[in-house]
Amino acid sequence: xxxxxxxxxxxxxxxxxxxxxxxxxxxxxxxxxxxxxxxxxxxxxxxxxxxxxxxxxxxxxxxxxxxxxxxxxxxxxxxxxxxxxxxxxxxxxxxxxxxxxxxxxxxxxxxxxxxxxxxxxxxxxxxxxxxxxxxxxxxxxxxxxxxxxxxxxxxxxxxxxxxxxxxxxxxxxxxxxxxxxxxxxxxxxxxxxxxxxxxxxxxxxxxxxxxxxxxxxxxxxxxxxxxxxxxxxxxxxxxxxxxxxxxxxxxxxxxxxxxxxxxxxxxxxxxxxxxxxxxxxxxxxxxxxxxxxxxxxx
Numbered sequence: 001x002x003x004x005x006x007x008x009x010x011x012x013x014x015x016x017x018x019x020x021x022x023x024x025x026x027x028x029x030x031x032x033x034x035x036x037x038x039x040x041x042x043x044x045x046x047x048x049x050x051x052x053x054x055x056x057x058x059x060x061x062x063x064x065x066x067x068x069x070x071x072x073x074x075x076x077x078x079x080x081x082x083x084x085x086x087x088x089x090x091x092x093x094x095x096x097x098x099x100x101x102x103x104x105x106x107x108x109x110x111x112x113x114x115x116x117x118x119x120x121x122x123x124x125x126x127x128x129x130x131x132x133x134x135x136x137x138x139x140x141x142x143x144x145x146x147x148x149x150x151x152x153x154x155x156x157x158x159x160x161x162x163x164x165x166x167x168x169x170x171x172x173x174x175x176x177x178x179x180x181x182x183x184x185x186x187x188x189x190x191x192x193x194x195x196x197x198x199x200x201x202x203x204x205x206x207x208x209x210x211x212x213x214x215x216x217x218x219x220x221x222x223x224x225x226x227x228x229x230x231x232x233x234x235x236x237x238x239x240x241x242x243x244x245x246x247x248x249x250x251x252x253x254x255x256x257x258x259x260x261x262x263x264x265x266x267x268x269x270x271x272x273x274x275x276x277x278x279x280x281x282x283x284x285x286x287x288x289x290x291x292x293x294x295x296x297x298x
Contacts, residue, residue: 049081056091058126060133071129088139090126092194094119095147101199104152106159114167117199118155120183122147122191132190146190154183164203172198 051072053059059072063083072085079085096102101117108114124132124142136142158179159167167175180196187193 049078051077051079051085053077053087056089057087058090058124058129060086060088060130062086062133067130067134069130071126073126086133086138088124088129088133088142090124090129092121092123094121095143095151102148102151104155106156108159108162108164108167110164112164112203114159114164115202116155116159117201118151118179119197119199120147120151120180121194121197122187123194124191125189128189136190142190146187150183150186150191150193154186155179157186158182167201168203172201 051059053072053074055074057074059077061068061070061072061079061083063080068083072079094100096119099119101119104116104118105113106116124139132142136145158175158181161178162175169175176196176198179198180193183196184193
């Protein structure tokens with residue numbers, strides 16, 4: 001609207017200059033200047049009637065305190081030159097902007113305070129942009145009044161249902177999903193929550209020390225369990241080895257029959273050198289000494 005008023009002033013100046021041109025020292029130059037001023041004013045008026053809404057934007061048209069309920073989507077539009085156009089982004093936006101984080105203090109189900117660093121992705125629906133403008137205001141006002149409050153309250157409500165162990169779980173996806181649902185519930189249909197990012201979680205010092213001590217105990221128990229498994233494995237190996245020896249001895253014992261021993265005795269006699277002294281068992285138990293002589297010997 002500022003350009004339009006400036007254009008009216010230019011046209012008015014041109015008209016005044018055109019009237020007084022006849023009494024000026026150089027009427028031709030004065031008329032030419034008046035025509036230029038009026039033409040410039042007309043061009044500004046025409047330019048003010050053409051509005052270009054860029055890709056990823058939606059325009060809200062307002063005139064004399066009234067808002068047009070039809071949003072201006074991307075493209076070229078002819079509008080009342082006296083109307084004002086407010087633009088809103090309908091792209092995915094991060095909150096806080098420019099990669100920032102929102103630090104929030106919340107209580108878990110055990111009434112323990114934790115500090116969280118949260119960021120979200122959200123978008124504004126183009127079809128309800130005019131309604132949002134009517135109820136809340138500009139895009140910046142929507143962020144400060146709706147997005148900020150929804151994030152803070154939604155995160156606190158989600159954390160209040162979680163234990164400290166769930167908050168510090170390596171997989172925080174479930175916690176982030178619960179936060180997303182709570183934030184969306186607080187925001188209603190005014191924005192669309194796309195994603196919630198839990199950047200960092202800090203617990204009180206005593207809680208951190210307790211968690212670290214618990215992790216150390218778990219690591220120690222795991223190491224002791226590993227050592228126990230090694231000892232058990234070695235014991236099983238010893239048992240299997242003893243079992244194998246016992247089975248081998250049983251097989252040998254069962255195989256030592258009188259017939260086999262007699263055969264083995266005779267076989268050993270044939271392998272002994274000439275002149276060897278041997279003991280010959282008798283039924284009375286008194287051994288007899290014999291000298292082994294080979295056939296044909298002296």
